[in-house]
Every structure is written in structure tokens, then in C-alpha cells.
Amino acid sequence: MAKIFVITYSTYGHINTLAESIVKGLEKGGVDVSRYQIAETLSEDVLEKMHAPPKTDIPIITTDDLLKAxxxxxxxxxxxxxxxxxxxxxxxxxxxxxxDKALVGKPAGFFYSTGSQHGGQEATVFSTMPFLAHHGIVYVPLGYTSPHLLDNSELVGGSAWGAGTMANxxxxxxxxxKELAIAETQGEGFAKIAKKLAA
Structure with a gap:
């Protein structure tokens, strides 16, 4: 069974909420899922001034962990x-x-959160492309696979680049x-592609 890591950095919890739906979709897609978080670099004093809640007990990812996925x-x-x-x-x-060229050919995708509707959701993903290219990682976008991405009746985060939300x-x-449904769709679609690449 293909093993997929959902790796997050979340300051206020919005990303971790999206991650729960991503995981649900991945599991529907028939892959083994593990959760990791990226280590915090800000001091406790700064986080306190930002009114950031305590970090979750999700394990911290290491570069060696990447080899297992x-x-x-x-x-x-x-x-x-x-x-x-x-x-x-x-x-x-x-x-x-x-x-060591250890990540060549492995798939990756992104989901994100911004403070506002025009806070740079697509630009945020775009800024990660050099990392993928240099490692030879295969970028797997969401595409317009969810009808909610075409819904203009209300504010809906996400794009063809990945699931997203606005936090204010x-x-x-x-x-x-709708944003959580988009995230679930992304997880399920990513699982199908990851299984093909892992086969």
C-alpha cells in the first residue's frame, strides 16, 4: 500500500483542520497516511504575542522521514x-x-491558508516549485476536480493549485x-495518482 505523508505547519489551526479532510480523502483513496508537522522556529515569546495556540502533538518531520514515504x-x-x-x-x-536523488519521482501537492481572499494562495504554491524541481518531485495539482471551485455564490478558498481557506x-x-469538501477531493485524487506512481 502506498504511504503518503501529510506534512503541515499551522500557526492558528486552520491548516490542521484542512489536513483532517485531506487525510479523509487519502484514506478513501486507499493509501496509508501518516501525519507530521514542521518544526516551529519562532520563540515562545513571539508566539505568545501572536496569540498562537499551543502546538499539537503531531510528530515533527525530519529529512530522513521523507525517505519512508x-x-x-x-x-x-x-x-x-x-x-x-x-x-x-x-x-x-x-x-x-x-x-542522493532520494525523492526523484515521488509526488507532492499543497494546500494552504491566507488571511484574505487575495492573500496569495496561488502565489504561495508557486513559490514552492523550485524545491520540487530541484528534487525531481512530481507536482500533482488539484485541478478543477471539485465543483465548489467554480462556486461564486460565496467566498470559497482553494484553486486548481490545491485546497485552501481564508482565515481573516x-x-x-x-x-x-465547501473548503473541507475540496480538501477531501484533493486527498482522494492525490491517492489515485500516488498509487500509480508507487506501483
Whole structure:
């Protein structure tokens, strides 16, 4: 059975909420799923000033852990239209597995959260493409596989690049049912492709 890691960095919990639906979709797609989180680099003092809740007890991912998976779905919030420094620091630590070409051909996808509708959801994913290209990782986008992505009757996060949500600047908006459904669709679709690549 293909083994997929869902790897998140979540400051206020929105990404972890989306991840639950991603996992549900992956399991429907018939793959083995493990959850990891990216290590925090901010001090407790800074996190307290940000009113960030305590981190979950999800295991911290290491570069060696990446070798055990057949594919990855990464979830994280945007920071000024790009990936957070914590995620960049993790990607920057993968030089050893890059040297060994250990991730070539493995699939990866992304899901994300922004503070506002125009906070850079697609740009955030776009900023990760060099990491995938240098490792030879196969990018698997969501595409327009969910009808909710074409729904203009209300605010709906996500795009062809991956599932997403808007948190508001103060974190008060939570993922909606439609956004969670999009995340589940992404997980299920990713599982099908990952199984083919792992076969």
C-alpha cells in the first residue's frame, strides 16, 4: 500500500483542520497516511504575542522521514504571498536527500491558508516549485476536480493549485464545509495518482 505523508505547519489551526479532510480523502483513496508537522522556529515569546495556540502533538518531520514515504501533501499558511520561513527552513535542510536523488519521482501537492481572499494562495504554491524541481518531485495539482471551485455564490478558498481557506487577519474565519469538501477531493485524487506512481 502506498504511504503518503501529510506534512503541515499551522500557526492558528486552520491548516490542521484542512489536513483532517485531506487525510479523509487519502484514506478513501486507499493509501496509508501518516501525519507530521514542521518544526516551529519562532520563540515562545513571539508566539505568545501572536496569540498562537499551543502546538499539537503531531510528530515533527525530519529529512530522513521523507525517505519512508511514497508521496507528500504539504499544508501551510501564506506569509506575504509566499511560503512561511519555517517551511523554507525545512526545505533548505533537505540537501542530503537531494544529493542522493532520494525523492526523484515521488509526488507532492499543497494546500494552504491566507488571511484574505487575495492573500496569495496561488502565489504561495508557486513559490514552492523550485524545491520540487530541484528534487525531481512530481507536482500533482488539484485541478478543477471539485465543483465548489467554480462556486461564486460565496467566498470559497482553494484553486486548481490545491485546497485552501481564508482565515481573516485575526484568524476568526474557520474552513467552511465547501473548503473541507475540496480538501477531501484533493486527498482522494492525490491517492489515485500516488498509487500509480508507487506501483
Amino acid at each position: 511514497d508521496g507528500f501533501l504539504f499544508g501551510f499558511p501564506t506569509r506575504f504571498g509566499s511560503l512561511p520561513a519555517q517551511v523554507k527552513a525545512f526545505f533548505d535542510s533537505t540537501g542530503g536527500v537531494w544529493k 487577519g485575526d484568524g476568526s474565519r474557520q474552513p467552511t464545509e
